[in-house]
Amino acid sequence: MSLQFLLRRLLGMVPLLLGISLLLFVIIHLAPGGPLDAYVDNPSVTKEALEQIKVAYGLDQPLPVQYLKWVKSMAQGVWGYSIRSGRPVTQEIAERLPATLLLGGTSLALSMALALPIGVVTAALRRTAWDHVLTFLSFAGISIPVFWLALMMQLLFAISLGWLPVAGYETIGAGGLTDRLAHLAMPAVVLSLATVAAWSRYLRASMVDALGQDYVRTAYAKGHSATGVLIKHALRNALLPVVTVVSMEMAGLISGAVITETVFAWPGIGRLFVESMDGRDYPVLMGLMMMGSAALVFSNLAADIVYALIDPRIRYD
């Protein structure tokens, strides 16, 4: 895989990101009302003061000018100030990011840990009872509404049984690993459920595909053990398409899990998004959406690179 290819892909991302930013900018500004509405009707805030604030935030300029200015400052790493709290957007996001990454990362790890064995087992034992049961469970996992599951789990484990804390990031003043894990348990399980289901289905399909390939049959014929064949050959090749899916999911977690965060009072990006939408806090909204989109775009590229690295047969022209 050539450097040339890599460079071309990276360059290709620039127009993509610009396109995304333009689309988002347009959508966000379609919304009626702006962030300074709270002060428009306040008799104590004079017209001059309002104008001053508008100028300070650049809200007095025509929209295309606002857009270009925004692009320029984003490129320079200056993401502006949140209109609601007055603090830099980067600070607002950075504060919530660790919690989101912790939750996302944990649920991702959980998903992978569960999806891998399920996918392999259902592929190897296809059409047996095991396959049917696990397949049914997988489909069930994809079909349960997240909020319903979250509420049911809360009801069961926190209120009825009292095993786990109801919500929150940590017990204030306490902390420590067990406390952290106890708070993480339910939200992580809820988040990972749909992904486990989806990934294990995906993995099964590509394993079945791989197992049907010639080189696998050759390996069997050569006398390799079933497990060996399974793991060494089929799995390695079956993982390739899964790489793409996993990387997209990883990037998607940056956007936060809005519903899970609300039910479990988890202080992450998803809630920040909803609050910023309520308050028409444009700088934060743009920052969040761009971050999410950039994550998806980069993870796409990363997946392609990993793909090409693992399988030398894959060529990009």
Next chain:
Amino acid sequence: MLALAAAALAEPPADAAPPEPIRGGTLTVGLPYDIDTLNVYSTAELGDVEAAVVEGLLVPDEHARYVPALATEVPTPQNGGIQLTGGGTAMRVVYHLRPGVKWHDGVAFTSADVKFTWETVRDPRFLAESKDGSQDVTSIDTPDDLTVVVNYRAISPAFASTLFTFGILPRHLLEGHDLNHDVYNQKPVGTGPFKVSEFRRGQYVVLDRNPFYWRRDERGGSLPYIDRVIFKIIPSSNTLGALIRAGEVLLAPRIPYMLAKQLQGARNIELVSGPSLGWIHLDFGLRPESRLRDPVLRRAIAQAVNRAALVKAAGGYPQPIGSPIVPLLEALHDASPEASAPAYDPDAANQALDAAGYRRGADGYRSKDGVSLNFWITTRSGEIDGEIGEQIIMAELKAIGIRVSADNKTGIAYREARYHGDFDLLYTRWVTAADPVYSVFYGSHGPLNGQGYASAQLDAALERMETSIEPAPRRDAASEVQRILAHDLPAVPLLNMVSIAAKTRRLKNFTINPTNMTDFAGIARWYLEPPAGSVP
């Protein structure tokens, strides 16, 4: 109302010896909203946390009457605290400040801080929600460290409602700083019973006891009794309920009626209710092209609403009312029929609409001159009580042949609609200060008058009500205001809200504060009994 207020006090009978308050403990509070800033003047929410940290010159108590805080007495014309000037057209208020009060960092509190507060709040560069009153002051003199003379440009009976009551800002920390971006917004410094130790955005605020707090209890002992207060931010009502039941939250102020219903009978939890200065009402959008400008239609809608159903849906807690001036404001409330909105009478409503030419079609809905009666009703999204009430009103209006569909909004979109009159029907609530000013809602130039209602007669009555210091003329003007509103019906007053708090039985001396200063204005006297079975 008095009975409710008494119930809220929950104190033992006067002849029993009051139990010795117990010192220590941590109180966890569940707040149902996300804190935007801890600066009481600029926050869009109520200042629960701030009330425990920052103090003002006066503070309204649980009966909505002002009592002194950092001032030694409430200024009145009788004690010379309020003096008429300018030949009776303006006034001057004199405060005597409490000696020996220190800021949390040990620096002494003086009159310079009061003057600084006024200068900062009224500064146009300071972006704030609550600047009321700062424009009415022409100048402030500070003849010595403990005296403040505030000169007003006119007579303002409601002078105590915002400025100086919300809180005094520390001059030695904020002079020369830009308050919009100062660390004060995350860690306010005050003179109150608690100081801010930590504020984690989106999660919690930790307050610790102020050992140098100036207030003492009846025995001369130091206050506050509680060592630490943790405010947890829990925007989801379900989660809050779960946390309360699990004992992870010991106090939840102003919970929705739905949640109160569900917590009834929960172990170790008691519900305390108290009257509130808030009221729920149905506003009419009176834009020039709106059909709701027809007074017959508005009257019929008023008669179609069954307040009893609304009360029932809210668990029986709120009280039905017919006037926007709530009964708790005894000096102003007029309960006579002429001053109240029409009573529930759907038959009369149907008759009136028939007589006015609004004929029912085959689908049961009315129309006149080919235009059908079809309206949008708006309330704030996410407020369960509001959404339930809205549903009931929709059903009741359907019963008299008016089709109504829901168009709920959230956040800024809601404010936009509310303040620009972008609605047909608005089901909403206001909470006022202890000295409410109604011209902001119903005056032709009222900043909160989004409906487009204007009446010269009402403006005149409001003017009289808001510039009379003497109680009798004020009461007469208030009656006239209520009569005009009952006749014009720009809005239908529906329910007087009741403030309900869910708390552990271990928390004592807690009282509901009906004003916008929140229950936490009285936190210094609360104490926690230790959990059963533990060593005191």
Next chain:
Amino acid sequence: MTDSQPALQPLRPPRALLLRRLVQHRGARASLILLLLLATLVTVVPMISPYEYDEEDLNLIGQPSQPERAHWFGTDELGQDALTRVLYGGRISLAVGLASALVATLLGTAVGALAGFFGGLIDGVLMRFTDVVLSIPLLPLVLLLSGLFRPGLPLLVMSIGGLTWMGTARVVRSQFLSLRELEFVDAARALGAGNGRLIVRHILPNAAAPIIVSATLAVGSSIMLESALSFLGFGVQPPTPTWGNLLKTASPWIGAAPWLALPPGLLIFATVLSVNFLGDGLREALEAEQQ
């Protein structure tokens, strides 16, 4: 029909065989039955229920009441019959699911077909556009759109459909890319078929398999998305019930009245599950041909 010569076309399984294979798949069979049953129930509910969906019983206002003879599933806090509402809710949820899936499939097929058939610049532009929309996180984007405009069913269907077409587009594009190289296309062209005809009457039917599977799965994800939107307060407004907003109003009562949250939750689960199994069965039935 002079331009359909069997020898030059890729093999397509006859419909009867397809149906038989589908029915043999146990999951798909059960799903079909369930879905048909559900569809029937929600269609006849106006005729069989003694209650209106927005009929409030003033005596029961205040909190949900337990299931009993007059109300088999109990009532909600406004005294409205829960069974009636959950069935009416099915009408909307299913309708929105189907309509959104239709919109998404049509859009995706159109974009994918054009991109795959013409290639070159058109392909480049269309795919770039697809990438742009794909790169924006889905739920935040749908929330954003729903929060901006007045609620209404057409808007809802457009939002969901307008943001979930990309997967179908990619699949259809790759199908068209490979199919257009086959001989039958050259043959049809030689016989005078124009581009439009080629796309619609020749290539598209052969690309039908993945499109159908996509469409089926899209119904499931549309139902989920609609219920998530309603749960967060966007989407359809009460008193019109959907399974999503029924869950929303039931969730404060989960501790005190859990029976209220079960039916809508279970129905969403059962419907989406059935749709997924059906799609899976379809895919297997169609793939079996390609072995």
